[in-house]
Amino acid sequence: MYSVNYHRASSVADAAKLIKKGDAKFLSGGMTLIPAMKTRLAAPSDLVDLNHIAELKGIKVSGKTVTIGAATTHYEVATDEKLKKVCPAIAELAGLIGDVAVRYRGTIGGSIANNDPAADYPAALMALDATVVTNKRQIPAEKFFKGLFETALKDDEIVTAVTFTAPPKAAYQKFPNPASRYAITGVFVTKGKDGVRVAVTGAGDNGVFRSKEIEAALAKKFDAAALDGVKVPSANMMTDMHASADYRANLVLVMAKRAVTAANAGA
Amino acid sequence: MGIEGIGARVARKEDKRFITGAGRYVDDMVVPGMKHAAFVRSPYAHAQIRKIDVKAAQAMPGVIAVLTGKELKADGIGNLICGWMIHSKDGSPMKMGAWSPLAVDKVRYVGDAVAIVVADTKGQARDAAEAVEVTYKELKAVADVTEAVRKGAPQIHPEAEGNLIFDWEIGNAKETEAAFKKAAHVVKMDVINNRLVPNAMEPRAALGHYDKAEDHYTCWTTSQNPHVARLVMSAFYNVAPENKLRVIAPDVGGGFGSKIYIYPEELVCLWASKKSGVPVKWVADRSESFLCDAHGRDHVTHAEMAFDENHKILGFKVETMANLGAYMSLFSSATPTYLYATLLSGQYDIPAIHGNVKAIYTNTAPVDAYRGAGRPEAAFLVERMMEVSARQFGISPAELRRKNFITSFPHQTPVIMNYDAGDFAASLDAAMKEADYAGFAKRKAEAAKRGKLRGIGMSCYIEACGIAPSAAVGSLGAGVGLWESAEVRVNAVGTIEVLTGSHSHGQGHETTFAQLVAERLSVPLDSISIVHGDTDKVQMGMGTYGSRSGAVGMSAISKALDKVEAKAKKIAAHLMEADEGDIVIENGALKVAGTDKSVPWFQVALAAYTAHNLPGGMEPGLKETAFYDPSNFTFPAGCYICEVEIDPDTGVTEIVQFVAADDFGNIINPMIVEGQVHGGIAQGIGQALLEGAHYDPDSGQLLTASYMDYTMPRAADLPSFKVSTSNTPSPSNPLGMKGCGEAGAIGSPPAVINAITDAIGTEDLTMPATPQKVWAAIRSATKH
């Protein structure tokens, strides 16, 4: 790691000021940023630590409306009792991220700001039709995630929270990479008053996406059997040493079926 | 057996310090004035070095020295060697290219060391290493053996034309051809043994300290064999004469073979210490371990087996290409030859065998022995062949094996080995019973109802440990003898130190070696200390690899104990005015058999050192030394059965049952043996299902260079193992031991792959059998 100046921000406003220094970067759980710095692949001049800002922390549930502060850890999301009541799917998703150490440090804000194409939260946010709240504006999830490691965020923009309305039915199924435990393919399905939404992470060659084929089939009948014979095209799937495009396309369908079954069972 | 002697499940003495974080590893060593090193490494797999400019680096904060290969050469430091000469079938010696500890005009793999930077802190050393400007001219690289031997492939070393190091054979080609002519059936297969990264928990490290006042060098290093390191560094690398060089391998956190070899880093640290005038420490980070530790396996093989009409094996033909990487590591030539092809007979009576092994350079990390070393490759080949053949013949895999088992001993195979003892059917029976093999069909039908494909596979492996005798291995090309030494020092108050040339890096020697002494001298375990890993304390020894520490290292201790015991009995007989032949050792005392006369052990020791009343002409003291050179290899063997369930939708394999029935000869501590088997099977399952080192075929970049991409087995990937032993003592050493350190890694991969291929109905599957490969294999099998 190169030497770096560390700043502990006391408020969102303070962080917004501090980020103007040199080539500064926000630090949340550090589960992505710190390893990159240790291997010298990232070399910010300054770090602005967001972990001690009270307004970024915690989960609020009011009726069906859920708001998760950006600095909330995966562990907190996985174990929050109010959240588990209204939207168990997202709590379960958080419990599948990485390993215990990663879940204790990593945060939802850091995860979505990073937008790793194999990260889990992007699928949830897209399927839940969530809104990403920043210190400047509100961005619908669909507009927020833009390809591989790219988001709608400006360099000095801070994710402050994620908010969504919990749907009656939702579930996430993940096929983990056996080494890293990121998603080789993860599928989040929801059925709400605006219909069925199916978001896929890990598989697409341009990051998280909604599967129109699967949504169309499930709109007719929200049942795993409705997906028999559905063709998921492999054209825009990623191929790497862990999985071919064909295999990922297959996993999308298999995980979608399992997710629908789980969503129906959970309702 | 006493509660602490041979056969007792004594808890490991060394674990207290390991699990409380009190172990002392190379990185824990601190010497006054010590500084830190970082290596400049090649980012290219193959390139010419045009220029190295160190000026900017030298000017960086904290930098003490920046040294390159040119200066190393100028100081007369030698190239790295391979310690086992192999001759090709045309009689020519292997074509070894030069391996300079710091590359001078060419780099040959990603990670090849080019320069060393010494600085006040590790961070400064790294910063300065980045500032060393190396001008490379990139050359075309080749990572794959089959590509490396093609016409027009990049030439890696001028000495080895077409990248061919040797083209070696074993067995009898003519007799084997004749056997194939008589065959009723011939089974052919192509097998790849996947490349693995060793991944010891402790990365490699070295601390070199040149003491100007004494003109003396000390090297703390993560070595499995510190004496061999000293020998090689002085005799071949010209770092210092042996009497001026002390090598210490303190607690070492796992080796699996990868810490046998003498790597560039330790000798460069020693040399750099003299050059820069400060003690120099280097500790690899995990990325360096992935790139620069010697990798394992990496064979591509075509094999054919000939059978008569009754399915008796007539002959076996094997053609193997072994990837040795960019340089020949210390024992790299022995691994795919004498440690591999000598085991091609497996547990079977095969009248004619011919093996041909081509060793090939590629632009990848050096490849050498890794847990099992050659024997896993042989077992995988033979045991896949047996299973596939049985399936082709439509007979049970157990039956085919039974029909061909060697049943009388000694048995001379056509490939050098002379098996001295074993009972292969006993292990097979034990494993099948434990696995309820007979009930498999029912379990398969039940799994099918749940939509799962269930399969069962076995592996009847044999291996060879305690490579010996020295004269024999010398005639086969070994540059060293493969004996072991021991010294038993009884102190004046009766406590005991055993100094052994073996090195413990996870095996538990401090416990098992002490158990042997406790058994023989009837003293408490706590009064015995095992000393190892320091060339200033312990006389020349050969170290630990190839499951040799029990069979060879403990045999040396046993020989030294014979001498101690004889002298102690003489003293006791003298003190009690009895006949020395009547003295027995029991309950901490030497007794006159059949009487109530006895002297406590400590009094005999004291008598030896006060020397007030010793038998006439006896030298004072009670300390004996022995060197032990075994008369033969030992042959651990066994039967492993694996049962799997596969999810056809995803290709995920779950191991639902794993049974190991081994024959390890006599056992000192069953708990430690079970631990070794568990660890070995975990690594074998890792190879079969999860692990694989992948280089980009064009750029030669290691793609699996971290744990984000290289899958280490985790507890949740493994079933609960059912292990047992049924033992036939080895007649080749005084303790009747065979060795157990590698068996698990040798026997398990074929059992796993045999089970998966049984479940999915196609043999077309390579390791690691990842979900995607299994899924694709199922798909292509159902398409046809």
Ligand SMILES: Cc1cc2nc3c(=O)[nH]c(=O)nc-3n(C[C@H](O)[C@H](O)[C@H](O)COP(=O)(O)OP(=O)(O)OC[C@H]3O[C@@H](n4cnc5c(N)ncnc54)[C@H](O)[C@@H]3O)c2cc1C
């Ligand atoms: C071994 C391992 C396994 C993992 N497995 C998984 C997995 O299975 N699934 C998964 O989804 N993830 C996985 N992760 C990633 C993990 O979830 C991280 O938490 C996540 O990628 C980043 O979150 P963080 O809080 O650690 O962010 P950091 O590492 O601190 O920051 C990441 C990036 O986001 C920026 N940033 C952080 N917070 C904000 C903010 N509030 N506003 C704007 N920008 C911000 C930072 O500047 C940085 O560029 C794994 C990580 C590891 C190390």
